[in-house]
Amino acid sequence: xxxxxxxxxxxxxxxxxxxxxxxxxxxxxxxxxxxxxxxxxxxxxxxxxxxxxxxxxxxxxxxxxxxxxxxxxxxxxxxxxxxxxxxxxxxxxxxxxxxxxxxxxxxxxxxxxxxxxxxxxxxxxxxxxxxxxxxxxxxxxxxxxxxxxxxxxxxxxxxxxxxxxxxxxxxxxxxxxxxxxxxxxxxxxxxxxxxxxxxxxxxxxxxxxxxxxxxxxxxxxxxxxxxxxxxxxxxxxxxx
Numbered sequence: 001x002x003x004x005x006x007x008x009x010x011x012x013x014x015x016x017x018x019x020x021x022x023x024x025x026x027x028x029x030x031x032x033x034x035x036x037x038x039x040x041x042x043x044x045x046x047x048x049x050x051x052x053x054x055x056x057x058x059x060x061x062x063x064x065x066x067x068x069x070x071x072x073x074x075x076x077x078x079x080x081x082x083x084x085x086x087x088x089x090x091x092x093x094x095x096x097x098x099x100x101x102x103x104x105x106x107x108x109x110x111x112x113x114x115x116x117x118x119x120x121x122x123x124x125x126x127x128x129x130x131x132x133x134x135x136x137x138x139x140x141x142x143x144x145x146x147x148x149x150x151x152x153x154x155x156x157x158x159x160x161x162x163x164x165x166x167x168x169x170x171x172x173x174x175x176x177x178x179x180x181x182x183x184x185x186x187x188x189x190x191x192x193x194x195x196x197x198x199x200x201x202x203x204x205x206x207x208x209x210x211x212x213x214x215x216x217x218x219x220x221x222x223x224x225x226x227x228x229x230x231x232x233x234x235x236x237x238x239x240x
Contacts, residue, residue: 015060016053022218025051027199037199040211049199056212060223063194063208064230066170070192071234075169077194078161079224080182082106086174086220091160093224097231100168101160102182111167111185121162124154167191170207172227175214177201196223 019025027033027041027049040059042052070077079101081090087103094101102110110117127147130136136144170192176183177197183205186193194208195201203209213219 012054012057015057018222019053019056019212019219022213022222023216024056024212024219024222025053026213026216027051032200034200034202036203037201037211040203041199051199051211051213053212056210059208059210060226063210064226066192066208067172067194067227067230068234068237070169071231072237073169074238076100076164077231078102078164078168078171080106080171080179081174081220083175083178083215085215086217089217089221089224090174093228094160097228097235098163099231100162100164103160104156106179106182107157108181109185110161110182111189111191114166117158117161120154121158121164124151124158124162127151127154170194172224173197173206174220174224175201176206194227196220 025042027037029047030044030049031047033041033049037049040052040055042050044050067077077097077099079090079094079099080103081087082103082105091101091103107117128151131148131151136147139147167189168191171182171186171194173179173182173193173195175197176193176195177200183193183195185191187205192207193205194210195206196210196212196214197203197206198214199211201209201214203211210223212223
């Protein structure tokens with residue numbers, strides 16, 4: 001075997017080891033397995049699916065290459081992950097790239113009824129500007145309280161996408177089974193989907209699936225970090 005062939009094997013082994021350390025190989029119970037996940041599994045242990053991380057490496061490489069190209073083209077990527085245990089990690093990853101995110105609740109129509117969503121984000125910006133300039137001080141305490149409550153509600157639902165001007169170039173989804181409405185809307189609008197998904201998800205619904213543990217904090221953090229690195233690299237290439 002030549003040195004050129006040995007190096008990629010060593011690198012792949014290092015990546016697999018890193019994935020193993022964060023528990024990326026843990027799937028769900030065989031009873032919850034989706035048929036599309038079968039080809040990416042190593043087997044099962046004590047009734048729990050074990051993900052073949054060699055396959056995960058391949059899927060991650062493909063997804064990273066696509067993220068790089070999107071960033072190089074100056075495209076926006078929307079991050080989506082509303083499960084409470086991982087929402088903070090998703091928000092941090094998006095903010096680190098100055099990208100929009102949805103981590104509280106996917107409001108139906110965020111992609112398919114953008115004109116209405118744009119009105120909501122516009123209202124949020126209007127109230128935020130008035131609050132910052134002290135223009136709400138002229139109202140009574142009760143009126144001001146009602147404005148503040150409206151602003152808080154809008155910020156919870158739409159604060160993460162306030163910078164979004166239209167359909168994103170792609171969405172990065174953590175657990176497309178949980179975020180099935182987001183995936184359905186993206187597919188309807190022909191927006192690419194890049195998803196971290198476990199063995200209970202339908203991989204055929206996603207443009208670029210990455211089969212791995214989509215619930216463990218360290219696993220989610222690892223894959224988001226890898227995708228973020230690719231976006232940063234593509235962004236630098238875009239500015240050259």
